[in-house]
Amino acid sequence: MTELLSNYVSGQWQKGKGAGTALHDPVLGTELVRVDASGLDLAAAFAFARHNGGAALRALTYAQRAAMLGAASKVLQANRDAYYDISTANSGTVKNDTAVDVDGGIYTLSTYAKMGESLGDVHFMHDGEPARLAKDPLFQSQHVLTPTRGVALFINAFNFPSWGLWEKAAPALLSGVPVIVKPATTTAWLTQRMVKDVVDAGIFPAGAISVICGSSAGLMDQLEPFDVVSFTGSADTAAIIRSHPAVTKKSVRVNIEADSVNSALLLPNEAVGSEAIDLLVKEVAREMTVKSGQKCTAIRRVLVPESLYDTVAQALSARLAKITVGNPRNEAVRMGAVVNREQFNAVRDGLTYLKSQASMLHDGNTHALVEADAAIACCVGPTLLGTRDAAGSDAADRVHDTEVFGPVATLVPYRTTGNRHDLDHALQLIRRGQGSLVASVYGSDPVALGKAIPELTDSHGRVHVITPDVAAIHTGHGNVMPQSLHGGPGRAGGGEELGGLRALNFYHRRAAIQASTAVLTQLK
Ligand code: NAP
Secondary structure, three states: OOOOOOOOEEEEEEEOOOEEEEOOOOOOOEEEEEEEEOOOOHHHHHHHHHHHHHHHOOOOOOHHHHHHHHHHHHHHHHHHHHHHHHHHHHOOOOHHHHHHHHHHHHHHHHHHHHHOOOOOOOOOOEEEEEOOOOOOEEEEEEEEEEEEEOEEEEEEOOOOOOOHHHHHHHHHHHHHEEEEEEOOHHHHHHHHHHHHHHOOOOEEEEOOEOOOOOOOOOOHHHHHOOOOOEEEEEEHHHHHHHOOHHHHHOOOOOEEEEEOEEEEEEEOOOOOOOOOHHHHHHHHHHHHHHHHOOOOOOOEEEEEEEHHHHHHOOOOOOOOHHOEEEEOOOOOOOEEOOHOOOOOOHHHHHHHHOOOOEEEEEOHHHEEEEEEOOOOOOOOOOEEEEEOOOOHHHHOOOOHHHHOOOOOEEEEEEEEOOOHHHHHHHHHHOOOOOEEEEEEEOOOOHHHHHHHHHOOOOEEEEEEEOHHOOOOOOOOOOOOOOOOOOOEEEEEHHOOOEOHHHHHHHEEEEEEEEHHHHHHHHOO
């Protein structure tokens, strides 16, 4: 039997009472460790975090908590090699893909540590300037933001066991709110190990950070009115979270990051050979293959003028053909596995579903696996589909509402008539995604870009613009930077995370204080 990982609750490491669920290597098929949360006293765990962890964190100032985040990021940095090993084994990722999760998580934590310093040695924040409530400025209204006196429950997805933890924990802990993380079972090991390293280092007060690995049963039932829950995962599970009585009856604040059919848009009027086309091809190929396409922000639909469909299809297919797929331990391999057999089958099924309304432009099955047994390894080759022409893009509905969570994208041509309606058609197709996390836009004419971008911001949390002048320095369509908002309206879940210090809003309660100016100046 492999090791049963412990949970950390009520300030103690505790094993579940059951035999546990096994976590596997998706390339070799071997069992790695087991997780189990059965028999834990969840009521006591939540109460301990809420009362002990919360009180201790709130006694500190923002600057003091920021220093703790900085210390935690150093501990994680020192143990980075172990995280890479766990990631290779449990997520089947090549080094570059591991970096997105592990180093992305550490970077986000250290960025919040730096941003938090600027908040200073205070215990709550002013929100805006005082507003007069009468002619005489003697009586005014001042809004303040105070850390909520509850816990933050994180229910996370399998694809980012590191980044998914720290992008939420950094703003919560900086706000003074204790966190309880429940990682997705399949990849819980890395989250558990990172929490263990930080707990062992004794950086945060007891109860500030807890980890529960295993079933989600009973977690939502523990939530009280001042708690918050932040969920990342599928739209189906999101619907269960939203309809839980903690949310519907106790007004527990909820943030949802769900699935998303993100787009890349090449503007009209780019000639064959233009740099903007090259940049689009490079970025789409990268987005399709990083983490085997298991990124909520990955490009799923590639909007190009109909007249450039063949050009882009050929360039992209040629690039994808060079991607080596297989065992991530082999240095020659560019793309490892998807996370487990269930996801492998889901990608296969999703492709079959999309293919009924699209043609095959590059078939992932043509990629022979390197050092991996196709009968065991959950490796999928990159696959590019296309809806052939503008009429095909209008007729297809599946490409606009299906997120295949793997290395799969569809080329979606829009009308090319040479007038402004071409762009309108592209935008209309993008909106059929019903709200996404991110769209990237490619072009070389700043005026045309300036007109197109505001047409996307109502339906996307982030718009990433790639022009030739930023070719070497832009941060990537799918990379979520802590300085920028992450989340999206509609089917993307309607959530908002990160965005610099804006992330702290979720963990604070806003109140208006109506008082005399003399009193307001004494608020500290
Ligand atoms: P999932 O099946 O919905 O699971 C997500 C989390 O919810 C897991 O921790 C899971 O635990 C837990 N869970 C399952 N049933 C639950 C219930 N009834 N009550 C409470 N929690 C429950 O999603 P996934 O397959 O892990 O993740 C893939 C999806 O996440 C994709 O669609 C992707 O687009 C989306 N995603 C979105 C973002 C974003 O930021 N917008 C980021 C990453 C991924 P178990 O693992 O124990 O079942």
